[in-house]
Amino acid sequence: MTSFPVQAAAQARVLVIGDIMLDRYWFGQVDRISPEAPVPVVRVARKEDRLGGAANVARNAAALGAQVSLVGVVGDDEAGGEIQRLVQQEGITSHILVDTAVPTTLKMRVLGRQQQLLRVDFEEHPDDGSVNGIVERARALAPQHDVIVLSDYSKGVLANVEQIIAVARDAGVPVLVDPKGQRYQRYRGATMLTPNRAEMRDAVGHWESEHDLEQRAQALRTQLELEALLVTRSEEGMSLYTQQGTERVMAHAHEVFDVSGAGDTVLATLAVMRAAGLSWNQAMDWANRAGGIVVGKLGTSVVTPEELS
Ligand SMILES: Nc1ncnc2c1ncn2[C@@H]1O[C@H](COP(=O)(O)OP(=O)(O)OP(=O)(O)O)[C@@H](O)[C@H]1O
Ligand SMILES: [Mg+2]
Secondary structure, eight states, rough: OOOOOHHHHHHOEEEEEEEEEEEEEEEEEEEEOSSSSEEEEEEEOOOOOOOHHHHHHHHHHHTTTEEEEEEEEEEEEEEHHHHHHHHHHOOOEEEEEEETTSOOEEEEEEETTTEEEEEEEOOOOOHHHHHHHHHHHHHHGGGOSSSSEEEEOSTTTTTTHHHHHHHHHHTTTTTEEEOOSOOOOGGOOOSSOOOHHHHHHHHHOOOOHHHHHHHHHHHHHHTTTTTTEEEEEEGGGEEEETTTTEEOOOOOOOOOOOOOHHHHHHHHHHHHHHHHHHHHHHHHHHHHHHHHHHHTOSSOOOOOOHHHH
């Protein structure tokens, strides 16, 4: 394999739009049961915050050396401030909208005895004003970018995804989408879609064989007018469907520690490689390598050009 296109990646201007989240971890010790209720008491010893959702995609693109702008919504609260701080620390340009009516999407885990004891989620869909504001930011920023990435986690920021895809097309900028939900028609006209297996099943139903999957994938691709459809298949690797046919790569991982966020790394790598001018086939190879590396890491969920070279 050729070496990683470091120079071209550094030139890539990537606009990430989508559902931004904060992943918060509280690690502690459990020594007793609460006198108030039959639950463990966790004495917190360590805290960790990580960018999640669209912000994790942006972080991954930045780690590959690209110039990254991020659009999404946070609330006017502590978690929102923490996201802005982390985004700045990663060298990502923030165009994040603050919506005072909603809390920042926050997933809080409490861990003790080496296991997750509880997860607490804060999330609320932003209102129409914010959703329209997202489209306006996309319109203003699209012409200054080489690729647009839409990271949909069904939290409402991409409620008007059709309009954002139209904005990208008008600006002549390719748009890659990590989809969610049952209504795939809303992604019509995107350049590439990157569903995982479960998302692909939501889109096309159960497939009986590889041949069956290929037919369903190509039918979906045609119906949605996509240039490419890439199905990420966890330990089964990835399949790429284009007009030229089907390409399959096997998973690259040697050791698997932490698979969460692998999809974000894959999406970011595809976007940076596309912006760098590589073919979808080459982009998939790099994305698959990156996915294989990131699942072998605990904690940090990014891959660097050095690791890929
Ligand atoms: N168990 C695994 N073994 C090897 N490679 C893996 C494994 N899980 C993920 N990968 C790599 O990461 C890529 C993306 O993983 P996957 O298809 O699970 O995406 P995803 O479900 O969107 O991930 P997530 O939503 O957790 O970020 C795979 O195509 C593969 O390259
Ligand atoms: Mg995913």
